[in-house]
Amino acid sequence: MKLMCSVLLLCWSVSLAAEVRTTRNDLRKFPDGFLFGTATASYQVEGAWDEDGKTENIWDHMTHTHTCIIQDCSNGDVADDSYHQYERDVEMMRELGLDFYRFSLSWPRLLPSGFADRVNEAGVAYYNNLINEMLKYNIEPMITLYHWDLPQRLQDLGGWANPHIVDWFGDYARVAFEQFGDRVKYWLTINEPREICYQGYGATEKAPVLNVTGIGDYLCAKNLLLAHARAYHIYDDDFRSTNGGAIGISFSAKWYEPETDSEEDILAAEEQNQFEWNEYVHPIYSETGDFPPIMKEKIAAKSVQQGFPRSRNESVYQTRPVPSFYDDLDTGFYQPSDWESAASSWLKICSSETDQLDGSNLDQSQNLASIGSHTYGTDMLFSDIDPGPYRNGPCYLTPVNDYHQQSAALPL
Numbered sequence: 384m385k386l387m388c389s390v391l392l393l394c395w396s397v398s399l400a401a402e403v404r405t406t407r408n409d410l411r412k413f414p415d416g417f418l419f420g421t422a423t424a425s426y427q428v429e430g431a432w433d434e435d436g437k438t439e440n441i442w443d444h445m446t447h448t449h450t451c452i453i454q455d456c457s458n459g460d461v462a463d464d465s466y467h468q469y470e471r472d473v474e475m476m477r478e479l480g481l482d483f484y485r486f487s488l489s490w491p492r493l494l495p496s497g498f499a500d501r502v503n504e505a506g507v508a509y510y511n512n513l514i515n516e517m518l519k520y521n522i523e524p525m526i527t528l529y530h531w532d533l534p535q536r537l538q539d540l541g542g543w544a545n546p547h548i549v550d551w552f553g554d555y556a557r558v559a560f561e562q563f564g565d566r567v568k569y570w571l572t573i574n575e576p577r578e579i580c581y582q583g584y585g586a587t588e589k590a591p592v593l594n595v596t597g598i599g600d601y602l603c604a605k606n607l608l609l610a611h612a613r614a615y616h617i618y619d620d621d622f623r624s625t626n627g628g629a630i631g632i633s634f635s636a637k638w639y640e641p642e643t644d645s646e647e648d649i650l651a652a653e654e655q656n657q658f659e660w661n662e663y664v665h666p667i668y669s670e671t672g673d674f675p676p677i678m679k680e681k682i683a684a685k686s687v688q689q690g691f692p693r694s695r696n697e698s699v700y701q702t703r704p705v706p707s708f709y710d711d712l713d714t715g716f717y718q719p720s721d722w723e724s725a726a727s728s729w730l731k732i733c734s735s736e737t738d739q740l741d742g743s744n745l746d747q748s749q750n751l752a753s754i755g756s757h758t759y760g761t762d763m764l765f766s767d768i769d770p771g772p773y774r775n776g777p778c779y780l781t782p783v784n785d786y787h788q789q790s791a792a793l794p795l
């Protein structure tokens with residue numbers, strides 16, 4: 384929400400300047416070709432959680448089962464009521480002067496069983512209305528297929544930890560392309576894989592709060608990447624030539640760098656970058672594909688140390704791999720306002736719970752606390768991705784508002 388507020392502020396100052404001093408306004412214009420937009424996720428804005436055939440998603444389930452898991456005991460049952468007030472929302476987009484609006488589809492609103500056996504006509508009508516209303520005013524729709532809200536029925540079957548989700552997600556994506564692809568040219572498959580997998584399956588910060596660190600998060604990562612690839616290939620094979628759109632994935636990424644040039648700090652920062660975002664970027668954009676080698680090696684070694692009969696690491700090689708090189712990269716970057724304390728709480732978690740730091744480093748967490756995060760992280764990130772070790776391609780920066788800032792890692 385903070386992010387959106389600052390965008391809002393910028394907008395108003397631009398139009399105010401236009402009235403007062405036109406010469407100054409010229410200087411403040413966005414460059415040609417720059418698209419100004421905003422973004423939401425279905426659970427964060429739609430409300431109408433059980434209306435017109437929509438079934439329960441994992442956030443409905445979590446907030447209804449543990450009613451105070453969100454700090455203020457709120458939930459998304461009504462949210463911004465965008466399901467009923469989409470016309471006013473589009474009007475506000477016009478007031479803001481938006482070129483595009485990125486929103487996500489609610490999977491259980493379109494496919495109430497989670498599977499593609501029956502498409503919910505009311506759900507299709509809602510998104511058609513929203514899209515058509517935006518197009519009336521030349522606001523470009525950008526759709527995210529998955530942004531937090533898995534159908535609970537699929538979660539009951541393991542959700543992103545079940546390899547069949549690759550088929551389920553592909554079927555759902557096809558329905559969305561069929562219904563909306565004639566008018567929607569920008570598609571994002573999945574929003575913030577790391578948050579979905581690490582925070583939802585490895586930890587307790589997001590639904591489905593599984594807390595199976597070091598196994599759940601890696602299974603999720605593998606299946607999620609393959610599901611992304613499935614949706615990508617479906618679009619590429621069957622829709623791109625007629626609809627002519629773009630499709631990609633949206634990562635979150637923080638850039639970590641060593642505070643000193645000691646070998647230990649350099650390695651710690653490098654490993655943190657590998658585990659934090661390269662886990663998802665490397666399989667898609669590197670020449671070799673698959674998870675970063677250093678991740679696999681460390682996890683394999685630590686699994687032996689921990690007494691597991693086989694390594695906990697996964698691999699994402701398939702006959703049709705995660706698409707490489709030619710799809711579009713999207714990066715979201717979020718810098719918490721309480722940067723310092725966020726950095727230190729991360730370090731505490733990291734040094735005791737995750738695979739990137741060896742057990743032998745546990746009692747050296749103070750040394751490792753020297754990994755710093757800097758405000759120029761975005762620049763560093765982009766210089767690493769583009770051109771960096773990865774091929775060039777179109778790149779969109781699409782931050783989203785932050786409902787999850789209010790969620791709390793409360794014991795269940």
Ligand SMILES: *[C@@H]1O[C@H](CO)[C@@H](O)[C@H](O)[C@H]1NC(C)=O
Pocket residue numbers: 676679680683694696697698
């Ligand atoms: C785990 O990583 C090791 C080392 O790179 C690799 O040999 C092995 O095949 C991986 N295991 C799985 C299940 O992918």
Ligand SMILES: *[C@@H]1O[C@H](CO)[C@@H](O)[C@H](O)[C@H]1NC(C)=O
Pocket residue numbers: 587594596793794795
């Ligand atoms: C998550 O799991 C860890 C151990 O794996 C445990 O110490 C912690 O209490 C669990 N957290 C919750 C909220 O269940």
